[in-house]
Amino acid sequence: MAAAPARPFFLSTIGKKYLMALTGLVWAGFVLSHMAGNMLILVSANLYNAYGHAIVSNKPLLFVAETVLILSIVVHVTMAIMLTLENRQARPQKYAMTPNGAKGSSLASRTMAIQGSLILAFVILHITTFKYGTYYETTVDGVVMRDLHRLVIEVFHQPGYVAWYVLCLLLLGFHLSHGVGSIFQSLGLRGDNVAHKIKKVSLAYGFIVAAGFLSQPIYVFFFNS
Amino acid sequence: MSGGSGKNLNLKLKVWRQKGPKDSGAFVEYDAPKVSEDSSFLEMLDQINDRLVLKNEEPISFDHDCREGICGSCGFMINGNAHGPMKNTTVCQLHMRNFKDGETILMEPWRATAFPVIKDLMVDRSAFDRIISAGGYISVDTGNAADANATPIPKPDADAAFSAATCIGCGACVASCKNASAMLFTSAKVSHLALLPQGKVERHERVDHMVAQMDAEGFGACTSTGTCSASCPKGISLANIAMMNRELLASAVMKREAAAGDGI
Numbered sequence: 001m002a003a004a005p006a007r008p009f010f011l012s013t014i015g016k017k018y019l020m021a022l023t024g025l026v027w028a029g030f031v032l033s034h035m036a037g038n039m040l041i042l043v044s045a046n047l048y049n050a051y052g053h054a055i056v057s058n059k060p061l062l063f064v065a066e067t068v069l070i071l072s073i074v075v076h077v078t079m080a081i082m083l084t085l086e087n088r089q090a091r092p093q094k095y096a097m098t099p100n101g102a103k104g105s106s107l108a109s110r111t112m113a114i115q116g117s118l119i120l121a122f123v124i125l126h127i128t129t130f131k132y133g134t135y136y137e138t139t140v141d142g143v144v145m146r147d148l149h150r151l152v153i154e155v156f157h158q159p160g161y162v163a164w165y166v167l168c169l170l171l172l173g174f175h176l177s178h179g180v181g182s183i184f185q186s187l188g189l190r191g192d193n194v195a196h197k198i199k200k201v202s203l204a205y206g207f208i209v210a211a212g213f214l215s216q217p218i219y220v221f222f223f224n225s
Numbered sequence: 226m227s228g229g230s231g232k233n234l235n236l237k238l239k240v241w242r243q244k245g246p247k248d249s250g251a252f253v254e255y256d257a258p259k260v261s262e263d264s265s266f267l268e269m270l271d272q273i274n275d276r277l278v279l280k281n282e283e284p285i286s287f288d289h290d291c292r293e294g295i296c297g298s299c300g301f302m303i304n305g306n307a308h309g310p311m312k313n314t315t316v317c318q319l320h321m322r323n324f325k326d327g328e329t330i331l332m333e334p335w336r337a338t339a340f341p342v343i344k345d346l347m348v349d350r351s352a353f354d355r356i357i358s359a360g361g362y363i364s365v366d367t368g369n370a371a372d373a374n375a376t377p378i379p380k381p382d383a384d385a386a387f388s389a390a391t392c393i394g395c396g397a398c399v400a401s402c403k404n405a406s407a408m409l410f411t412s413a414k415v416s417h418l419a420l421l422p423q424g425k426v427e428r429h430e431r432v433d434h435m436v437a438q439m440d441a442e443g444f445g446a447c448t449s450t451g452t453c454s455a456s457c458p459k460g461i462s463l464a465n466i467a468m469m470n471r472e473l474l475a476s477a478v479m480k481r482e483a484a485a486g487d488g489i
Contacts, residue, residue, distance in 0.1 A: 003359050013406075013447075087403070
């Protein structure tokens with residue numbers, strides 16, 4: 001086999017992982033801020049609606065944020081599909097026994113593609129349900145705005161939706177618990193001196209995002225009538 | 226020489242038998258009676274093979290050479306783990322005392338598109354040689370060896386380079402990785418050389434060509450699971466992969482092409 005010619009950075013497996021990491025970073029940052037902002041649902045309906053109104057009123061910011069998020073998820077999913085296919089081609093014949101214990105891989109790392117697919121389905125459904133859901137109106141401090149709070153309360157009283165929501169957010173937490181740490185590795189920012197800390201940060205990140213998001217439907221379903 | 230336990234084990238083996246690269250292969254069961262706890266895994270296989278030869282059967286093929294854990298020749302999966310259950314250990318350095326009497330031991334070859342099976346537990350690892358040929362060297366003019374102290378190297382760099390240089394190229398990293406990725410092997414070579422002054426000269430070309438060759442061989446990508454490092458008989462660190470990723474990015478943004486006409 002002749003020596004392979006050097007290729008453009010983003011066509012290499014490592015370049016693809018850089019794209020995975022950078023786009024993953026965008027979404028990891030987004031879900032944390034989204035979770036934190038939505039915690040207002042535990043505070044008051046008016047505050048929650050005013051927060052939503054402030055975001056949609058800032059058109060340039062919204063345009064930039066939505067564009068970056070859409071581009072990021074498209075690139076993230078495309079790279080994920082390409083890398084997963086390459087990875088499967090690299091070992092078509094499975095082992096009779098898979099590595100276990102210290103020499104085995106974590107469940108989160110082995111199932112990133114399945115988690116990602118479900119999370120993508122969730123994101124699409126979630127946007128349909130809320131962003132493009134029923135438009136109620138309310139007035140807060142004399143300003144007419146969308147009553148998103150009312151829609152959220154309605155949806156979070158449907159047991160089927162809450163169960164699906166809980167499942168997907170647990171998956172998101174699981175996805176982040178492996179993904180956030182991998183961002184550092186893929187970007188080349190994980191040295192031996194910080195590897196242990198990065199693992200903890202990654203686990204904590206997944207836990208905090210999932211716990212924060214989950215507190216919202218659970219609170220609404222059980223305590224807000 | 227004394228010091229062994231002198232105990233024997235009676236084991237069952239399930240071994241992958243494959244006549245050649247095109248044979249589909251299958252597991253075959255063997256009894257392994259009276260295996261000394263003090264013998265190495267390969268010595269146990271030698272005994273099995275002696276019996277197979279006496280019965281006019283084909284012995285089990287497996288790679289081995291130094292049997293001291295330093296050449297990188299041996300290696301296969303034992304009960305799903307590359308080089309068996311022990312950490313930082315090659316198959317040849319694995320002792321039968323790590324197994325229980327009556328246990329069934331399953332052996333299969335490294336499995337990867339880039340490592341086709343030659344026979345039984347032997348695989349073709351020449352993909353690694355081609356990755357090295359692509360840039361895993363330092364081009365130096367021959368001549369007298371420079372004085373050791375004439376080229377100062379910071380101690381942390383020297384230590385990291387030495388750690389990376391302990392890679393014996395056995396292929397356990399590829400075998401244990403769920404993606405059959407060769408990132409740990411390639412990165413060990415890339416960082417070993419890029420950390421040293423002599424290797425810095427060609428660092429950009431080296432990482433470009435070695436990664437391109439690695440990809441062309443059909444190895445998978447890194448999912449940062451760490452199984453490679455856990456299975457590595459030399460405990461090569463994942464930090465090498467992070468360094469290789471940085472090196473490739475640095476090459477993409479900083480590499481300069483040589484000017485035409487010798488730069489004049």
